Amino acid sequence: MRLAAWSRGLRRAATSAALWRGLAGIGLFLVVWEAASLVKLPFLRHVPAPHIVLQSVVETIQTSAYWSAVYISAKRVAMGYVIGVLLGVPIGLAFGVSRLFKDTFFPVFETLRPIPPLAWVPLSILFWPTMEMTVVSVIFLGSFFTVVINVLGGVETLDIRYVRAAVSMGATSWQVFWKVVVPATSPSIFIGAAIAMGLTWEIVVAAEMVSSIGSGQTGLGAMMWQAYVGGVIPLIITAMISIGLAGLLFSALIWQIGAYATRWRRVT
Amino acid sequence: MVLGFALVLAAWHLMTAVLEVPMFKKITPPAVVLREWFKPDPFFGVSVYTPLYYSHIAYSVYRAYTAFALAVLLGVPLGILIGWNRTFREFTFPLVETLRPIPPLAWVPLAILMLPGTEPPVIFVTFIAAFFATVLNTLLGVQSIDRSYFRAAECLGFTRRDILVHVVVPGAMPHVFIGLQIAMGLSWVALVAGEMIAGKRGLGYMIYDAYSMVQIPTIIMGMLTLGLLGYFSSALVRYVGRRLMAWRAF
Numbered sequence: 001m002r003l004a005a006w007s008r009g010l011r012r013a014a015t016s017a018a019l020w021r022g023l024a025g026i027g028l029f030l031v032v033w034e035a036a037s038l039v040k041l042p043f044l045r046h047v048p049a050p051h052i053v054l055q056s057v058v059e060t061i062q063t064s065a066y067w068s069a070v071y072i073s074a075k076r077v078a079m080g081y082v083i084g085v086l087l088g089v090p091i092g093l094a095f096g097v098s099r100l101f102k103d104t105f106f107p108v109f110e111t112l113r114p115i116p117p118l119a120w121v122p123l124s125i126l127f128w129p130t131m132e133m134t135v136v137s138v139i140f141l142g143s144f145f146t147v148v149i150n151v152l153g154g155v156e157t158l159d160i161r162y163v164r165a166a167v168s169m170g171a172t173s174w175q176v177f178w179k180v181v182v183p184a185t186s187p188s189i190f191i192g193a194a195i196a197m198g199l200t201w202e203i204v205v206a207a208e209m210v211s212s213i214g215s216g217q218t219g220l221g222a223m224m225w226q227a228y229v230g231g232v233i234p235l236i237i238t239a240m241i242s243i244g245l246a247g248l249l250f251s252a253l254i255w256q257i258g259a260y261a262t263r264w265r266r267v268t
Numbered sequence: 269m270v271l272g273f274a275l276v277l278a279a280w281h282l283m284t285a286v287l288e289v290p291m292f293k294k295i296t297p298p299a300v301v302l303r304e305w306f307k308p309d310p311f312f313g314v315s316v317y318t319p320l321y322y323s324h325i326a327y328s329v330y331r332a333y334t335a336f337a338l339a340v341l342l343g344v345p346l347g348i349l350i351g352w353n354r355t356f357r358e359f360t361f362p363l364v365e366t367l368r369p370i371p372p373l374a375w376v377p378l379a380i381l382m383l384p385g386t387e388p389p390v391i392f393v394t395f396i397a398a399f400f401a402t403v404l405n406t407l408l409g410v411q412s413i414d415r416s417y418f419r420a421a422e423c424l425g426f427t428r429r430d431i432l433v434h435v436v437v438p439g440a441m442p443h444v445f446i447g448l449q450i451a452m453g454l455s456w457v458a459l460v461a462g463e464m465i466a467g468k469r470g471l472g473y474m475i476y477d478a479y480s481m482v483q484i485p486t487i488i489m490g491m492l493t494l495g496l497l498g499y500f501s502s503a504l505v506r507y508v509g510r511r512l513m514a515w516r517a518f
Contacts, residue, residue, distance in 0.1 A: 017358065018358045021355070021358035021359045022358060022359070022361065022362030022363075023362070024359060025358075025359040025360050025361075025362055025363045026362055026363050026366055029363050046381035046382065047378065047381065047382060103272075104271050104272040104275070105272045105275075105276075106272070107272055107273065108272045108273055108276050110499075111273075111495060111499075112495065113495075114453070114456070114494070114495045114496075114497075114498030114499040114502070115491050115492070115494055115495040115498070116456050116457040116459075116460040116461070116494060116498070117457060118457065118460045118461040118464060118472070119460050119471075119472070119475055119490065119491045119494050120491070121464070121479075122475055122476060122478070122479030122487050123295070123484075123487055123488065123491070125479070126294040126295065126479075126482075126484065127292070127294065127295060199457075201369075201371055202371035202372060202373055202374075202457075202458075205371050205373045205374050206371075206373040206461040206464075206465075209373065209376065209461075209465055210461070210464050210465060210476070221373075221374075224374065224377060225377065227377070228377035228380070228381075233378075233381065236377045236378055236381075237378065239374070240370050240374045240375070240378070241370070243370060243371060243374050244367075244369035244370035244371075244374070245369070247369045247371065248369040251369075
């Protein structure tokens with residue numbers, strides 16, 4: 001039964017014009033790239049052709065150094081991100097429900113928020129004893145500010161009538177918070193979490209590039225920077241693709257968790 | 269508000285100057301940063317009285333705004349085309365979605381190799397950051413237009429071009445400006461990283477340079493300056509958006 005539905009879905013996908021057109025678009029891009037490096041366009045003279053990149057990808061993914069770089073970057077992202085979400089959600093909720101807390105600390109928060117995460121790197125290096133903590137803390141900052149601002153936005157768009165209804169039926173403020181505010185905000189929490197995840201891979205790459213000197217463990221960003229310094233250009237592109245894919249996988253995971261946690265929103 | 273700032277500054281002062289907590293021993297107290305920032309003859313060479321400070325700011329602003337302008341000029345039309353024309357969408361959108369997950373910063377080494385000089389790579393990386401956010405939000409804007417507007421326009425005998433000019437473009441505007449605000453924020457993020465890695469001037473470079481010379485007040489000055497510039501840039505985009513969409517009551 002399920003198998004039949006599966007194969008029907010596959011067949012429909014394989015015969016859909018949209019899929020083939022999409023593939024054609026990507027294919028055309030690769031062909032133009034290959035042709036451009038074949039005729040040696042001046043600004044592409046350092047950029048290897050797609051088939052060389054493919055070769056490099058195949059070679060690289062067989063080395064253990066590559067997988068350890070993936071693991072190190074992923075671990076840093078996961079740690080900074082989880083801390084960012086765990087602190088960001090309660091603080092965003094607190095901004096939303098407490099006028100006093102918001103009036104006191106929101107201006108400070110808004111002053112610090114526009115400072116790009118990367119601008120924190122030098123200070124973090126001086127502050128934290130190890131490079132590992134530096135990278136994790138910068139990732140934390142990037143995800144923290146994004147989560148807080150989205151959670152706060154979620155609380156603020158909450159329909160006040162829900163709160164009034166709950167209060168008039170005798171709910172305590174504790175109940176209003178847990179039974180009304182938190183569930184109503186959960187879609188915003190997950191959207192914020194997903195956006196923050198998109199940022200973290202960007203930050204880990206940059207932080208690893210900036211602080212790669214003297215860092216004991218080599219993540220994907222540092223691997224890419226070493227490839228650049230060593231002039232191994234296919235490896236640079238391999239690293240770019242890996243980072244893109246890793247970011248995509250992590251984001252998909254967050255969307256899945258979000259869709260599951262707020263499954264009451266699904267129409268069917 | 270005043271209390272919040274006072275508390276944070278007091279905590280900062282307490283940690284660094286009074287208690288001298290080991291972790292904070294390298295961080296300078298707020299008073300030292302402020303004194304350096306507003307001193308006519310700064311100890312580390314950069315303050316509001318030195319031309320160097322403004323030259324760093326001018327470089328960063330120039331790069332951020334050039335990249336942002338390019339992203340708007342290319343990203344908005346592309347987003348509208350992808351949203352408006354189905355065939356175009358089916359051919360190009362998967363490609364956009366394939367390139368989009370690559371973080372802008374990951375383009376830095378390739379950008380340095382591909383583009384000549386020191387300015388184009390930094391601007392290119394910043395552009396990439398702003399571009400995808402602009403395209404995606406513009407597309408979202410076109411897709412969020414109520415279908416009945418299209419039907420109404422067709423009933424009134426609009427051509428496809430009229431629909432594009434009178435329905436699609438104005439209809440997508442609110443989302444476009446949300447996208448532009450996000451793009452502006454992202455371009456400052458990418459700019460700083462780009463300048464740290466590849467720049468010779470600009471605030472990101474100033475911070476990094478100050479870091480390698482262990483000039484901590486200058487680092488913090490640079491961070492706060494960036495915060496202010498980022499904040500005003502976003503406010504500017506919001507202001508322009510409000511002026512252009514006067515029909516929407518904000």
